[in-house]
Amino acid sequence: MIQTSGLTKKFGSVTALDDVDLEVATGTVVGLLGHNGAGKTTLVNVLSTQVRPSAGTARVAGYDVVDQGAEVRRRIGLTGQFAAVDDNLSGRDNLVLLGRLFGASRSAARRRADELIEAFDLTDAAKRQTRGYSGGMRRRVDLAACLVGRPRLIFLDEPTTGLDPQSRRAVWETIEGLVADGATVLLTTQYLEEADRLASAITVLADGRVIAAGPTAELKAKVGRRTVNVTLRSVDDVATATDALRRNGFTPTGEAGSRVLTTPVTTSGELVAVVRAIDEVRVEIAELAFAEPTLDDAYLALNEKRHEHSHETTTEGTV
Ligand SMILES: Nc1ncnc2c1ncn2[C@@H]1O[C@H](COP(=O)(O)OP(=O)(O)OP(=O)(O)O)[C@@H](O)[C@H]1O
Ligand SMILES: [Mg+2]
Known part of the structure; x- marks a missing residue:
């Protein structure tokens, strides 16, 4: 559905996109992640x-x-379109108007508008002028507006920023519904939980370049960390347990005053080694948990690498 090759965009001296190759398969959600100003x-x-x-x-x-x-424009849905429609009209009238612009009959346009109003929980607001809408309501109408023409490809640039938890969930469910119907979605977000839930593949941009791309699960497994989280019986044992783990080659961390030690591991088999190391110094464990890598971990690890890398290049540059 999307295919780019060597895509580059310069704004004066700023390279916003630098040689980007991207592929998005039909019927999938691809999450586009990256720091502010990365080029999303x-x-x-x-x-x-x-x-x-x-x-x-x-x-x-x-x-x-x-x-x-x-x-291209005929086939895509884009948020932000709502900014172009009439603030003096109600949310519903705006959606009906857009439907008419897409060539639907009056009754079909009304039906579609009512469907979207229900899906986005805008029933109460539907008859009011949009100028009085709250930020979250406005965003939901914007999203509804982008779906009026039932696009097969939808660009969602931070669709849930500033939404309350219920609205965010409603948007997620809508996106899942669209994809179940065969739509393709390119989603940018700063919420990794959102990308993890919705996207089957992730592309990470940094300074306009793709620094990682692939199926979400692979990215987590490759870059993210598995950890063992040990809760000790007493905070007084933290120092002893930490030493014991270090002697056994682990690198535990914990917050000051907390009974919980977190240790990165590579396999679940190392869980046993962690327990044994703590047991040997006669420290009691209250709780034990093995945590699979999250997208947060993977994303942070990728960005750490990038910082190390940019540090190296800076050093080279000054020598
Ligand atoms: N119209 C423009 N003129 C000049 N520079 C621009 C323009 N649009 C974007 N840029 C620059 O291009 C770079 C990428 O910006 P972009 O808005 O694509 O980032 P982003 O990943 O969407 O960031 P955010 O997470 O903050 O939304 C930034 O350095 C930005 O300042
Ligand atoms: Mg942006």
Whole structure:
């Protein structure tokens, strides 16, 4: 559904996208992650034909974003569109109007608007002018607006930023429903829990470059850490247990005043070695947990690597 090759975008001296190769298979959700200014929005803008690439190519739904922009635009849903519609109209009237612009009959446009209003829990707000909407309501109407034309490819740039937990969950369920119906989604988010729940594959951008890409599960397994979390019976035992673990080659960490020690391990088999090391120094364990790597871990590890790397290059540069 999306295919880019060597995609590059420069704004003056800033390289917002640097040689990006991206592939998004039809019917999947791909999470696009990266620090502020990494280039996520720029990538969405290029793919949705709002910004022209400086170099490289991008095809969306089989069409070139530069030469066949109109074909691309006809097939995508994009949040932010709502900013273009009328603040004096109610949420429902705006959705009906958009439906009409997509060529639906009056009754079909009304039906679609009502479906979306229900899906986004906007029933109470539907009849009020959108100018009085709260930030979260506005965002939900924006998302509903992007779905009016039932696009097969949807760009969601931070769709749940600023939403309360119920609204966030409602948006997640909507996205899951869209994908179950065969839609493809490119999702940028700062919430790793959101990416983990929705995205089957992840691309991580840093300074405009792809620093990691692949199935979410693989990325976690490869980059994330497994840990053993040991809760000791007493906080007085923390120093003894820490020493014992260190002697056995582990690198435990814990917060000051806490009875919990966290130790990275590579296999679940090391759990036994952790317990044995603590048992040998006669420290009592109150609770023991093995934690699989999370996307948070993987993401942080990737960014740590990137910082180490950029530090190295800086050092080289100054020598
Ligand atoms: N229109 C523009 N003119 C000049 N520079 C721009 C423009 N748009 C983006 N940039 C720059 O390109 C880089 C990437 O910005 P972009 O908005 O794509 O990042 P992002 O990953 O979406 O960040 P955030 O998480 O903050 O939304 C930044 O350095 C930004 O300042
Ligand atoms: Mg952005």
